[in-house]
Amino acid sequence: MPLxxxxxxxxxxxxxxxxxxxxxxxxxxxxxAHGVMILCPVNWYQTPSVLKLMIDRLVCAxxxxxxxxxxxxxxxxxxxxxELKGWHYPRHLAGRVFSVVVHGDSVGAETVQDxxxxxxxxxxxxxxxxxxxxxxxxxxxxxxxxSHDALDKDDPVQEETRNxxxxxxxxxxxxxxxxxxxxxAKLRExxxx
Numbered sequence: 001m002p003l004x005x006x007x008x009x010x011x012x013x014x015x016x017x018x019x020x021x022x023x024x025x026x027x028x029x030x031x032x033a034h035g036v037m038i039l040c041p042v043n044w045y046q047t048p049s050v051l052k053l054m055i056d057r058l059v060c061a062x063x064x065x066x067x068x069x070x071x072x073x074x075x076x077x078x079x080x081x082x083e084l085k086g087w088h089y090p091r092h093l094a095g096r097v098f099s100v101v102v103h104g105d106s107v108g109a110e111t112v113q114d115x116x117x118x119x120x121x122x123x124x125x126x127x128x129x130x131x132x133x134x135x136x137x138x139x140x141x142x143x144x145x146x147s148h149d150a151l152d153k154d155d156p157v158q159e160e161t162r163n164x165x166x167x168x169x170x171x172x173x174x175x176x177x178x179x180x181x182x183x184x185a186k187l188r189e190x191x192x193x
Contacts (some may be wrong), residue, residue: 002071003079003191006064006092008057023057026109035097035128035172037165038118042104042112055119062094062123063193089193094124095182097171101166104117104155109135126182128171131163132141 007027013077029034040051047055065071071078098120102113113135117127127133136157138149151157174180 001089002061002065002082002087003070003074003076004060004064005065005068006060006090008060008064009074011057011070023054026054026057030058030093033096036097036170037101037168038116039101040103040112040116041107041159042102045108046109047112047116058093060139062157063087063089064074064092066090066092068144069166091124095175095185096125097128097180098125099128099168099170099174100134100162101161102135103138103141103151104135105137105144105150109137124182126175126180127170128164128167131160132167132171134160134164136160142185 008023011021011023038051040047043049046052065079065082070082100113100116100120103107103115104112113133117133121127138154138157139147142150171180
């Protein structure tokens with residue numbers, strides 16, 4: 001991981017301010033956020049491709065090297081040396097809170113909800129409570145042409161989504177007051193990456 005830089009330097013280079021890459025705007029937003037809410041549909045058993053691309057580009061948030069000069073850019077031999085000496089594996093987004101809302105019309109809502117929740121918790125983010133993580137079906141097995149009508153009529157799913165947002169807001173308030181902390185923050189991982 002010392003070869004992987006935070007923020008990422010593999011694409012148009014964030015640290016150099018190179019343009020044509022929205023991740024240059026997205027990395028600072030993730031770093032500044034106290035809470036993150038992901039709301040997405042199920043696209044053929046998966047997250048939408050643009051969300052998956054962002055997730056893939058955020059790999060550097062989990063263990064990425066904040067000092068590219070330590071590897072003189074991308075010198076693999078230097079990165080190996082740093083890692084073998086005992087890389088501290090920084091989790092750059094740990095301690096933030098999250099909520100996840102996934103909706104689908106036939107299959108996959110629970111799978112996508114579970115995958116997003118696992119990704120966020122693996123990076124050390126904290127779920128904002130059981131009401132903050134939902135996967136629902138809207139207009140189950142009905143026509144795509146009228147799916148917007150099914151959503152408009154589904155008052156409970158709209159209230160569940162508002163509750164997921166409310167849970168996130170309350171968790172962020174508690175975190176800012178020092179009343180919500182990552183319970184395992186001071187523990188050492190038995191199997192560090």
